[in-house]
Each structure stands twice: as C-alpha cells, then as structure tokens.
Amino acid sequence: MKTFEGYRRSQGLPGIRNTVAVIPSVFCANTVARRIAEHVAGAIAFCHPVGCSQVGLDLELTARGLKGIGRHPNFYGAVVVGLGCERFRARELAESIASAGKPVEMLVIQEEGDTLKAIEKGIDYASRLVEEAAMQRREDFPLSDFCLGLKCGGTDATSGLAANPALGWVTDRIVAAGGRAIFTEVTELIGAEQILAGRARTPEAARDILVTIDNMEKRLSKATAGTDIQHRSALISPGNEEGGVTSVVEKALGGIYKAGTGPIQGVVAYGQYPDTPGLYLLDCVGHDGEAVTGLVASGCQAVVFTTGRGTPTGFPGVPVIKITGNSETYGKMKFNLDFNAGPIMAGAPIAEVGAGLLEKVLRIASGEPSRAELLGHDELFCITRI
Amino acid sequence: MAKALKINPRDNVAVVLADVSPGEEIVVTTDDTVVRIEARQAIASGHKIALMDLGNDQPIIKYGEEIGRAQGEIGAGDWVHLHNLTCRRGHEKPA
Numbered sequence: 339m340k341t342f343e344g345y346r347r348s349q350g351l352p353g354i355r356n357t358v359a360v361i362p363s364v365f366c367a368n369t370v371a372r373r374i375a376e377h378v379a380g381a382i383a384f385c386h387p388v389g390c391s392q393v394g395l396d397l398e399l400t401a402r403g404l405k406g407i408g409r410h411p412n413f414y415g416a417v418v419v420g421l422g423c424e425r426f427r428a429r430e431l432a433e434s435i436a437s438a439g440k441p442v443e444m445l446v447i448q449e450e451g452d453t454l455k456a457i458e459k460g461i462d463y464a465s466r467l468v469e470e471a472a473m474q475r476r477e478d479f480p481l482s483d484f485c486l487g488l489k490c491g492g493t494d495a496t497s498g499l500a501a502n503p504a505l506g507w508v509t510d511r512i513v514a515a516g517g518r519a520i521f522t523e524v525t526e527l528i529g530a531e532q533i534l535a536g537r538a539r540t541p542e543a544a545r546d547i548l549v550t551i552d553n554m555e556k557r558l559s560k561a562t563a564g565t566d567i568q569h570r571s572a573l574i575s576p577g578n579e580e581g582g583v584t585s586v587v588e589k590a591l592g593g594i595y596k597a598g599t600g601p602i603q604g605v606v607a608y609g610q611y612p613d614t615p616g617l618y619l620l621d622c623v624g625h626d627g628e629a630v631t632g633l634v635a636s637g638c639q640a641v642v643f644t645t646g647r648g649t650p651t652g653f654p655g656v657p658v659i660k661i662t663g664n665s666e667t668y669g670k671m672k673f674n675l676d677f678n679a680g681p682i683m684a685g686a687p688i689a690e691v692g693a694g695l696l697e698k699v700l701r702i703a704s705g706e707p708s709r710a711e712l713l714g715h716d717e718l719f720c721i722t723r724i
Numbered sequence: 725m726a727k728a729l730k731i732n733p734r735d736n737v738a739v740v741l742a743d744v745s746p747g748e749e750i751v752v753t754t755d756d757t758v759v760r761i762e763a764r765q766a767i768a769s770g771h772k773i774a775l776m777d778l779g780n781d782q783p784i785i786k787y788g789e790e791i792g793r794a795q796g797e798i799g800a801g802d803w804v805h806l807h808n809l810t811c812r813r814g815h816e817k818p819a
Contacts, residue, residue, distance in 0.1 A: 495739050495770030498787070499729065528813045529789070558814040573814045582739065582770035584804070585811035588791035646770075683741060 343476035343704040349439035353411035364389030364424035374460035380468040402609025406635025408435035414471035415441035422448030482516030487633030487641035494581025494646030498592020500663025500682035501644035507692025509598035523624035529587025546605040611637040627720030652710025732788030764801040
C-alpha cells in the first residue's frame with residue numbers, strides 16, 4: 339500500500355510540512371508580521387493587501403481564505419497579527435484557527451503599543467511555536483489521508499495530451515484509495531460543464547457544477563462586454579495561443595484530464611474544506627495565485643501544477659509540484675520543474691508515467707523539497723476578490 | 725516525416741507533434757487508423773491541422789467536442805487557429 343510520511347494533527351488530515359504561519363488579519367499589520375517571520379527560522383509571513391474597507395462577499399472571501407490558510411495541516415500553529423481597528427478582526431481569525439485544534443497566538447499592534455513592541459512579542463510567540471513543532475517526528479500515513487490540489491498554468495498543446503492525463507491517473511489512484519483531490523479554475527471550465535455534470539455522483543452535485551460554471555461564464559461575459567475593452571477580452575493567455583491552444587473551450591477540455599475519470603463528489607466554496615473523501619470542484623477563478631491559494635485554503639497539503647510553457651512559482655509552506663508534458667520546456671527550465679511527462683508525447687503509456695509521478699508526489703509529501711521550495715518561490719499566495 | 729495526433733475519432737482537426745513546412749506530408753494517427761495529409765501552410769508543433777474541408781460556421785471538433793466554429797472556409801491541410809476559428813463562449817452573445 340502506498341504511504342507518505344507526515345505530521346499528525348489533533349484534528350483533520352496530517353501535514354506534510356511543519357512550519358508556523360504568521361498571518362496579518364489586515365494589510366496594516368504586514369510589516370510587523372513580515373519582521374516577526376524574518377527573525378524566526380521556520381515561521382512564514384502571509385502578507386496580503388486586504389482585511390479592511392471591504393464589504394459583503396468580498397470581505398467574507400478574505401475571512402474564509404485567511405481562516406483556511408490558518409487551519410491548514412502543513413502549519414503546526416499560527417501567530418495572528420491585527421492592527422486593532424480593521425474590519426476583519428484578529429480575534430475572529432485566531433478563534434477560527436483554534437477551533438480547528440491548532441496552537442494559536444494573537445497580538446494586536448494598537449494594544450501592544452507600537453511596531454517594536456508588537457514585533458518583540460510576536461518573535462516570542464513564533465519562536466515558542468517553532469520549538470514545539472521541532473519536537474514532532476514524521477509518521478507513516480495512508481493515501482486516504484492525502485488531499486491533492488490540481489492546477490495548470492502556462493498551458494500549451496502538450497498539457498491536454500500528456501501532463502494533465504498523467505496527473506489524472508494520479509488523481510484516480512488517490513481518490514480510489516479513499517483520499518481527496520480538488521480541481522478549480524472555473525474560468526477555464528467553460529465548455530466542459532456537461533461532461534463534468536455527467537460525472538457528478540448525485541443530481542445535487544450535477545446541479546452545483548452547472549450553476550458554478552454558468553455563474554462564472556456570466557461574470558466573464560459581463561467583464562468582457564463593451565467596445566472600448568475588446569482588446570482585453572481574450573479568455574486565454576497569449577502564451578496559451580502561441581502554444582497552439584485557440585479557445586477557452588479547447589483549454590477546458592484539455593484541462594479536465596487533471597481531474598481523472600472518477601465521479602465528482604460535489605462543489606466546495608472558497609475556504610471550505612471537503613468533509614468527506616472524493617474528488618471536488620472548488621469555486622474559484624483560474625488566476626494561478628488565486629486558484630492555488632484557494633486550493634490551500636480548502637486543505638490541499640500539496641498542489642500538482644501542470645505547465646507546458648513552464649512557470650517557476652510556488653506557495654509558502656505548501657509544495658507546488660511542477661510537471662510538464664513538453665520535453666523541450668523540461669530541458670530549458672529544468673531547475674523549475676519537478677517531473678517530465680513529455681515521454682507520453684513520444685508514445686510512453688500514461689499509466690507508466692503516472693505511476694512515476696505518484697512516486698514523486700509521495701516523496702515530496704514525505705519531505706523531499708519541490709523545486710519551487712528549493713528556490714524560495716512564494717508568489718502564489720493571493721487572496722481572491724470580487 | 726512529421727506526425728500528428730487525432731485525439732478522438734470524432735475530431736476534424738489533429739495536433740501536429742513537430743514544426744511542419746508547407747507541402748510537407750503528415751502522418752496522422754488515431755487509436756486504430758493512420759491517414760496521411762499534406763500541410764498547406766507552416767504549422768508549429770502543438771498547433772492544429774484541419775483533417776477535412778470545413779465550411780463557414782461548421783463546428784471544429786477536438787477531444788470529441790466542439791471547441792469553436794470555422795470562420796470562413798477551411799481546407800483540409802490548413803492550419804486552424806485564431807485566424808479561422810471563433811468561440812463565443814464566455815463573451816456577450818452578438819445581438
């Protein structure tokens with residue numbers, strides 16, 4: 339039986355990394371959070387531009403996103419940093435993380451006095467959490483304790499033919515073993531809605547899939563209307579087009595191979611963790627940062643990211659495993675890429691390449707650094723807005 | 725000789741697996757058949773070639789599904805891309 343080595347948590351799935359998250363509840367606390375993390379090896383600051391002057395769903399998405407990051411299994415615990423007058427309160431964030439069974443500390447700059455006093459207290463909190471985390475050892479866990487995020491970016495024609503089918507093979511194995519997998523990028527599922535709805539496990543799940551994709555298509559139609567912005571109305575990138583992908587539907591049909599062939603359990607909202615095993619669609623846009631952040635905020639311990647054109651990006655504290663179906667890209671961007679599915683283009687069986695990819699994913703889950711981690715790439719943390 | 729892949733039996737375009745020159749003969753493979761077609765233009769690796777003549781507004785099929793419509797007449801062996809394929813999904817429908 340396939341296993342991986344992770345860190346046991348008091349609730350939920352195990353972590354595959356064991357760092358401490360320092361999370362500002364509002365952007366005004368960014369510098370304090372960043373300086374705390376700079377002083378404590380093993381602490382990671384999650385600086386962002388939101389948390390105040392927002393209303394309604396926009397503010398709610400910020401709250402759900404930051405809470406989803408805070409309770410993530412890859413973090414041993416968290417230090418929440420507030421300013422004191424913001425709309426998304428530090429206390430709400432800290433209480434939510436604590437209710438997921440995690441050690442959490444909170445400090446509020448206006449209560450501490452000033453930047454220096456806040457940083458000093460934060461360093462004290464973060465170092466104590468890092469010391470506690472260091473006492474933990476990895477243990478063996480079955481594949482049923484794995485939750486994998488699925489993402490593509492820098493798509494070319496090889497993505498739909500090689501990299502996504504190889505990842506789909508891995509997805510099917512993890513789901514068959516009782517694990518979880520989540521795909522998203524709803525902006526890039528247009529045209530594949532009937533195929534996906536046909537794979538839904540229940541009529542409710544089928545309806546949720548259709549509604550989620552239809553809502554996103556309406557949003558895009560509205561955003562691209564207007565003669566003055568017609569030069570901004572392309573739904574795929576210039577790189578996709580150069581790589582041979584012509585329409586958003588073509589991209590969608592190639593993209594859904596990532597999600598394998600099994601039934602879809604349902605749709606999860608942004609910041610929601612799936613509560614049962616299976617394959618899920620996350621309601622989030624296709625922007626690489628927003629989508630990977632969404633996958634992390636739904637509890638994915640790692641993300642496999644397929645890329646034909648090649649991309650270096652990563653997420654702090656969560657391995658983003660890069661695979662390409664383009665052997666030329668693999669040769670050119672070797673240090674940014676973890677796995678080459680290109681042999682499929684030359685006739686290698688998908689199952690053989692998929693099995694190699696699953697081994698790689700489990701090695702990285704068990705502690706081997708991904709290329710993005712080795713190089714310190716962390717640009718994918720990006721809270722979605724509406 | 726360059727190769728192209730027809731992904732689904734229903735497809736009317738194939739993906740070329742290497743850069744091809746105008747006039748070059750291409751071997752198109754599917755699960756069970758092999759056909760040959762002559763490229764009418766230069767086509768970059770990963771791009772699509774039409775496997776049959778396609779009239780204006782005819783569906784263009786890849787992965788067994790419609791990915792857009794022909795814009796103007798497309799001949800067998802033509803490069804199929806942004807210049808002759810349109811897709812209205814995700815955009816306001818024309819009045």
